[in-house]
Amino acid sequence: MKRTLIATTLLLTAFASSAMTLTSTDIQEGSRMADTYAFNGFGCSGDNVSPQLSWQDAPEGTKSFAITAYDPDAPTGSGWWHWVATDIPASVNSLKQGASGHDFTGKQQHNDYGSVGFGGVCPPKGDGMHRYQFTVWAMPSEKLDIPQGASNALIGFMLRANALDKATLTATYVNE
Secondary structure (H helix, E strand, O other): OHHHHHHHHHHHHHHHHOOOEEEOOOOOOOOEOOHHHEOEEOOEEOOOOOOOEEEEOOOOOOOEEEEEEEEOOOOOOOOEEEEEEEEEEOOOOEEOOOOOOOOOOOEEOEOOOOOEOOOOEOOOOOOOOEEEEEEEEEEOOOOOOOOOOOOHHHHHHHHHHHOOEEEEEEEEEOOO
């Protein structure tokens, strides 16, 4: 019994330590994001710069990554997609600050502002604190199989249905 317990503990420890993680030098879990990452428009006057992101411990079989930035608190009934990027090569494990603006390796989709790439945070004035979920998805194929012009909801569904693993970093923002 004692050996079984030790073996189970070692197995669980090994599994837990290999879980995929997402970190950033620009944003921290549960903390308010700087105006640098806020949208410039829709009542916000930020710099609209995508934050630096790094990930590690992707599962075996990962052939590409996807990144999403999503506000589940947006007053739309369906949230707000700030960034949807797919087909990032498996050899990439970080994006520098502002990567969405230039030299992006992968395919960026339309955000819910209607433009391609990162659309900064920007909750409606007086709507309180919103959460922004930055998620990196480990994918089993080099390209996500989605139709041309797919909605962000469909892309989100396909990511959830096919991902080998994911890691999320949630930051906040208030538009005062």
